[in-house]
Amino acid sequence: MTLTSVSSDSEGFIGGGHVGYQHQFSNIVVGVEVGVSGADLDKSVTQSFALSTVAYGTEIDTMITVAGRIGVAMSHFLPYVKVGYATADINMSGNATVVGLGSDSFSNSDWESGWIIGGGVETMLGKNFVAGVEYNYIDLGKSSYSGRTARGISYSLTDVDTDIQSLTGAYFIQIWPGSP
Numbered sequence: 162m163t164l165t166s167v168s169s170d171s172e173g174f175i176g177g178g179h180v181g182y183q184h185q186f187s188n189i190v191v192g193v194e195v196g197v198s199g200a201d202l203d204k205s206v207t208q209s210f211a212l213s214t215v216a217y218g219t220e221i222d223t224m225i226t227v228a229g230r231i232g233v234a235m236s237h238f239l240p241y242v243k244v245g246y247a248t249a250d251i252n253m254s255g256n257a258t259v260v261g262l263g264s265d266s267f268s269n270s271d272w273e274s275g276w277i278i279g280g281g282v283e284t285m286l287g288k289n290f291v292a293g294v295e296y297n298y299i300d301l302g303k304s305s306y307s308g309r310t311a312r313g314i315s316y317s318l319t320d321v322d323t324d325i326q327s328l329t330g331a332y333f334i335q336i337w338p339g340s341p
């Protein structure tokens with residue numbers, strides 16, 4: 162059984178945290194951040210063939226990003242862009258039903274890597290309090306998965322394309338050396 166050009170638009174929730182460091186040179190702000198997120202992104206897809214139906218799902222539970230940032234400080238606002246590395250734990254599972262043979266299941270899990278690009282704006286609400294909004298696009302590339310089903314039949318999923326878009330709002334405390 163081979164499925165090609167697998168694409169699913171997962172929807173769900175992403176939550177997590179990040180730590181980073183930034184430094185200001187005149188009005189230019191550069192920095193680096195590391196983010197770890199738990200996610201509940203999933204999507205199910207069904208494909209029908211002449212004598213079989215395959216239902217499979219894609220699920221993403223964990224994502225990690227490392228990105229460099231550069232922005233321009235304007236009074237209490239900081240618009241910025243970022244780019245870097247991204248990885249996520251992608252779980253594929255499904256069930257195939259063949260006329261006359263019944264059903265069979267398969268699953269596969271692997272960490273896939275790619276890149277992140279994004280941008281946003283932050284504003285100072287007080288001495289150490291910051292609120293912001295950020296958009297990110299994560300491309301984890303195209304992957305292939307193969308293995309054996311529960312009944313021992315070979316399967317192959319090719320061209321599994323994983324892209325994630327997120328819009329995040331945040332409120333956080335900014336801490337730096339010497340702050341109260």
